Amino acid sequence: MSFSTLVNDLNYRPRPNSNTTATTNRTDTRSQVSRARSYASTAATSVSISGDISSQLHGGYSHPLARTWQAERQLTKSMLIYPLFITDNPDEMTSIPSLPNQCRMGLNKLVPFLTPLVEKGLKSVILFGVPLDPTVKDALGTAADDPQGPVIAGIRLLRRAFPQLFISCDVCLCEYTTHGHCGILHEDGSLNNTLSVDRVSDVAMAYAEAGAHCVAPSDMNDGRIRAIKLKLIEAGIAHRVLLMSYSAKFSGCLYGPFRDAAGSCPSFGDRKCYQLPPGGRGLARRAMHRDIAEGADIIMVKPATQYLDIISDAKEIGKDMPVAAYHVSGEYAMIHAAAQAGVFDLKTMAFEATEGILRAGATIIVSYFTPQFLDWLET
Numbered sequence: 001m002s003f004s005t006l007v008n009d010l011n012y013r014p015r016p017n018s019n020t021t022a023t024t025n026r027t028d029t030r031s032q033v034s035r036a037r038s039y040a041s042t043a044a045t046s047v048s049i050s051g052d053i054s055s056q057l058h059g060g061y062s063h064p065l066a067r068t069w070q071a072e073r074q075l076t077k078s079m080l081i082y083p084l085f086i087t088d089n090p091d092e093m094t095s096i097p098s099l100p101n102q103c104r105m106g107l108n109k110l111v112p113f114l115t116p117l118v119e120k121g122l123k124s125v126i127l128f129g130v131p132l133d134p135t136v137k138d139a140l141g142t143a144a145d146d147p148q149g150p151v152i153a154g155i156r157l158l159r160r161a162f163p164q165l166f167i168s169c170d171v172c173l174c175e176y177t178t179h180g181h182c183g184i185l186h187e188d189g190s191l192n193n194t195l196s197v198d199r200v201s202d203v204a205m206a207y208a209e210a211g212a213h214c215v216a217p218s219d220m221n222d223g224r225i226r227a228i229k230l231k232l233i234e235a236g237i238a239h240r241v242l243l244m245s246y247s248a249k250f251s252g253c254l255y256g257p258f259r260d261a262a263g264s265c266p267s268f269g270d271r272k273c274y275q276l277p278p279g280g281r282g283l284a285r286r287a288m289h290r291d292i293a294e295g296a297d298i299i300m301v302k303p304a305t306q307y308l309d310i311i312s313d314a315k316e317i318g319k320d321m322p323v324a325a326y327h328v329s330g331e332y333a334m335i336h337a338a339a340q341a342g343v344f345d346l347k348t349m350a351f352e353a354t355e356g357i358l359r360a361g362a363t364i365i366v367s368y369f370t371p372q373f374l375d376w377l378e379t
């Protein structure tokens with residue numbers, strides 16, 4: 001029984017002099033207050049004192065600090081992971097039209113680009129390799145773990161240049177395969193799961209051995225988490241490498257700008273056979289349970305704002321582990337486009353979207369807004 005039904009049951013009525021009826025706003029005149037009192041005692045005789053008290057919420061958010069106290073968790077710089085697109089042309093620095101303010105860059109540009117961000121409090125990046133030379137692509141994605149390739153060279157470079165920086169690597173084949181799919185294919189064009197898992201886990205191992213703090217397979221082949229975890233254990237490096245699974249990765253139209261950036265658009269078909277259907281909440285839950293059982297250290301939901309219920313499921317299913325959300329390229333581009341069109345203020349929306357993701361349960365957020373949050377946030 002709630003307090004309010006309890007006082008109603010006891011037939012409780014506010015005492016005539018109690019100051020709990022209607023409003024106690026200081027600017028009200030006495031006559032307004034007494035009119036409100038008489039309204040409360042005649043028209044609404046069942047109004048209970050508890051109802052009136054619980055209607056007084058504004059005090060909790062009239063001051064900016066009190067407003068921040070209403071959030072379970074505050075957004076901080078350490079929650080943010082910044083995606084970096086590293087190309088095989090060392091001097092490259094090219095902006096990506098569909099992904100405003102983001103660049104593809106070569107190894108020589110990486111340290112100068114990151115230095116001011118690290119000074120402002122950047123804690124973590126996730127690396128994506130982008131081979132610009134189409135001749136390195138093949139059916140097996142051989143270039144993904146090329147020791148001279150942009151990701152492995154990038155890991156080594158960043159470990160040396162920024163010893164405190166946490167380095168994650170996206171693990172997938174789509175940037176490196178001629179067909180642009182996230183694995184190795186059967187003759188009929190469908191994914192060969194066995195061969196794909198073997199190849200993806202080799203690539204993850206190569207990144208881990210090069211010094212990545214975290215490997216994050218985004219390929220979605222069944223069983224890849226177990227395969228990677230076993231290889232990490234076998235190699236004796238599982239104690240220093242975090243395994244972040246893109247567990248609940250939905251297929252939709254929000255990855256377009258990323259595919260422009262990474263040159264990873266499938267040459268035929270789509271990714272619907274290995275990414276989740278947008279309505280597939282149950283499948284997402286099963287995938288998260290499965291990945292946790294296979295040894296994931298972090299589960300991720302992607303995209304984020306269209307899938308806040310899935311993030312909250314992730315928090316429940318993975319209650320003893322960190323939950324990540326990827327605020328993907330299409331979500332970022334939409335916010336930019338709408339701000340450009342005068343629909344809303346960019347910064348306000350960036351906070352609102354990100355705080356929604358946080359509220360749903362994620363405490364790690366992969367975001368293209370990271371450089372701006374470093375300016376906007378104090379800690």
Ligand SMILES: NCc1[nH]cc(CCC(=O)O)c1CC(=O)O
Pocket residue numbers: 170172174182218219254255256257258259271327328329330
């Ligand atoms: N598999 C590669 C990968 N890793 C992250 C993204 C999307 C990230 C974004 O849109 O920002 C993709 C693209 C895809 O699966 O098509």
Ligand SMILES: [Zn+2]
Pocket residue numbers: 172173174175181182218219
């Ligand atoms: Zn992929």
Ligand SMILES: [Zn+2]
Pocket residue numbers: 190191273274
């Ligand atoms: Zn299939």
